[in-house]
Amino acid sequence: MGVGEAHGKVILLGEHSVVYGRPALAAGLPRGASARAWDAEGESSLHVTPWDVTVTPSDERSLGKAFGVMLEAARVERPVRIEARVDLPGGSGLGSSAALGVAVLRAIDALRGVERDDASALEVSLAWERVFHGNPSGVDNAMSIAGGLAWYVRGEPIERVRTRRAIPLVIGDSGEACSTKITVGEVARQHEKNRERMEKQFDAIAAIVRNGRLAAEQGDLKALGQLFDMNQSLLAGMLISTATLEEMIGVARASGAYGAKLTGGGGGGCMIAVTEDRAGAEKVRAAIEEQCGKRAFVALLGGEAAGDQER
Template sequence: MKNSPIIVSAPGKVHLLGEHSVVYGKPAILAAVGLRVTVTVIPSAAEGVARNDGLDKIIEPIIKKHFKIKKIPSYQLSISSQIPIGSGLGSSAAVSAAYIAALLIFLKIQWDLNLVNNLAYEAEKVFHGNPSGGDNSTVVFGGLVWFRKETPDLKIIQPLPFTIPSKLSKNFLLINTGKPKEITAEIVGIVSSKVKNQKSKFEKLFIDQEKLVRELLPALSQSNEKELIRIIRKGEKNLEAMGVCSNYVKGIIRKIENAGGAAKICGAGGKTKATGVLLCYHQDKNKLESIAKSFNLPFFSAALGVAGLKTGWQI
């Protein structure tokens, strides 16, 4: 049992609505998505074990600083992921949370979800510069999450007391437009610059996004399909006005809308071509699949509102 593997997994996430505006203190609703990252840590006697693309150089310093640890014993690390990297599905948050939890177990440090969430947020800052904290909160706690950053040190993380009714959930589809040319930190920085230079415009956009986020709650809980489609469409238009959706992806979204559905980017977006995964909705999912095929894009269904962080005996 001494060298038994420590296995931890975490889901990806989608922004149902509120990305970008959430960085500026507005609320967002996120859902843990049924694609997972699994991290395995095995104690090792060998020194200098290869640990996976330098990820240890981000995660280990966070652990060392927080717990005032000088050296972490050797271990083997393996990571497997169902989440497309750079797709807007929170792969960095998921791998950070799972890796941190696995290391805490390895080091025999008492931990809880709040601790893992706080440490994963520190990792997200390394990856993305100025993240809201919504991604890591969702992958750690799972389900549907209401998230709002009041100040850098005060965040409201409220698991929602309902799941998406099957009448709606069965009609969502994820279409992968590809990995954006721009990294998340770059897009967040572009929006930040625009906010400074076009303050009035972006204040109006952020206020409207907050209104839509609040309207999304009853639309989801009451299975109001017409209202759900309206909210997704309007929210996407606001994201486009922020300049985070390429013309190529706008064309895909307009085709979905013209067919009677709705679609939106799920993460930071992209300015040139690909924007990562689109969250799409149509009461006839076959129409969404046909549109994806017409653009030669991969698509997949994934459950929304799944469980968050899981340790080995739960996986």
């Protein structure tokens, strides 16, 4: 048997502009996906819990197509049976499909005794991800592989970001499924229609990301929150926020968050908020659940306290 695990991800700053060569600040989440692989007879298969879905490479559904693409990209020559589990809500902007793909790849590699470096894992898992998202930036896959807090520029190796203190982050799920493929396409249409305006927007987001990295490194969470708010204003101007996300963001800010924004592709999915400490994060989490009726959890990112502390 081969076993594989992968992180979920959250983009702190830089959504969409990262597709156009600007940087993003992202982090791996403690929860993600896991998979086990065995040799099999007949056609390869993949079963995913809790979705309770089983596919084969000849399946016409997206998951089946992605599975077939991965087997081809990883040059898997004999049939395999995969049992996988995803511990992230699907279509939420937390990188569930990327985490699943990386976990499956790692399980297959472990079964076959293949040692694959991060660059190769990224290449193969991106073939899987393109089935779902068309033109992904690669940040989801990179963070699923590496975890931690990182500076990411498309086509370049990730750069680790060290923080002076842990970043208490509240992640709230709107319950509205989002499609990165659709929102990336919408932003692309805006870019084609008015390239000059959108390039200025992307440059403005890039400046926010650069300042966000400095704030994170220095442990200036108040400044980081202000940058969250600035980034959200630009993303909302691209028409990819929703009424539900805006409500959750407003509740987070009113409950003491330094700043809040959507995360991922938008059009639904999740929002994030940064607070001064764990106690403040728990207060914001409770407010989102009680006032908005939405699920939320707290994760500590960066610093010595990060990596395994989550609620």
